[in-house]
Amino acid sequence: MKRRLNILCAIVLLVMGWSVGVSLYYMGLGMTKGVQMGMDAAREMMEEGNSVKLDEVSNMQAVSLFPKFLGEWERELFTDSIRNEKTGRYVPMAYSNLMVSVPVETPAWQKVASSVMGFLVLVANVWALVLFIRIVVSVNRSDIFNWRNVRRLRRLGILLIVGFVCVLLSEYMALCNLREAFALEAYDLALPDSVKVTNLLLGLISLIVAEVFAIGLKMKEEQDLTI
Structure with missing residues (x-):
C-alpha cells in the first residue's frame, strides 16, 4: 500500500x-x-x-476571446474564416487568443499591486510545494495521522487558495484596463487561461482532508481518554 x-x-x-x-x-x-x-x-x-x-x-497585449451571441448558431461560433492549406478552401473559425498592439493605461497603484501579487503567487507556490514534500516524507515514515500533517494540509489549502485569488485579481485588473482600450464586434474579452479554477479546487480539497484528519485525531484522543 x-x-x-x-x-x-x-x-x-x-x-x-x-x-x-x-x-x-x-x-x-x-x-x-x-x-x-x-x-x-x-x-x-x-x-x-x-x-x-x-x-x-x-504595446503588445495577449488577449483571450469568447464569441458573442449573435442570434445564429453559425455566426455565434464561426465569425471568421481561415484558409485550409490541404484543400485550398476557406473554413469557418473563431479566435480564442490574440496578440495585439494596443496602448493600455495602467495606474501606478495597479502596477505595484500586480507586482506584489505576482510575488505572493511565487512564494505561495514554492511554500505549497515544500509542504507537499514534507507530507510525503511523513507518510513514508508511517507518521501520517498527527497534528503536524493537519497543520500542513491546512496551510497547503490556504496557500493554493491565496495563489488563485492573487492571479484572479491581477488578471481581472488587467482585463478591465484592456476593455477600456480595446473591443471587438464579434467577441467578448475574457480572463486568460492562467486563471485556473483547479488550484482553488485543490485548495478546498486540501482543507477538507485536513478537517477529516482533525476529526479522526480528536475521536482517537477521546477514545484514549475513555480507556
Whole structure:
C-alpha cells in the first residue's frame, strides 16, 4: 500500500514539475522574443528615424476571446474564416487568443499591486510545494495521522487558495484596463487561461482532508481518554 502511495506521490511531483517547467519555458521564450523584437524595432527606429515599430512592440497585449451571441448558431461560433492549406478552401473559425498592439493605461497603484501579487503567487507556490514534500516524507515514515500533517494540509489549502485569488485579481485588473482600450464586434474579452479554477479546487480539497484528519485525531484522543 505504501509503495502504491509513493508511486502516486511521485506522479504528482512529476506533474507539478512538468507544469512549472512548461510555464517557465514559455515565460522565458516570451521574454526572449520580446527582447529580440524590441532590439530589432529599436535598430529599425535608429535607421529609419521613427518610433512607430518600437511603440508597437512595447504595446503588445495577449488577449483571450469568447464569441458573442449573435442570434445564429453559425455566426455565434464561426465569425471568421481561415484558409485550409490541404484543400485550398476557406473554413469557418473563431479566435480564442490574440496578440495585439494596443496602448493600455495602467495606474501606478495597479502596477505595484500586480507586482506584489505576482510575488505572493511565487512564494505561495514554492511554500505549497515544500509542504507537499514534507507530507510525503511523513507518510513514508508511517507518521501520517498527527497534528503536524493537519497543520500542513491546512496551510497547503490556504496557500493554493491565496495563489488563485492573487492571479484572479491581477488578471481581472488587467482585463478591465484592456476593455477600456480595446473591443471587438464579434467577441467578448475574457480572463486568460492562467486563471485556473483547479488550484482553488485543490485548495478546498486540501482543507477538507485536513478537517477529516482533525476529526479522526480528536475521536482517537477521546477514545484514549475513555480507556
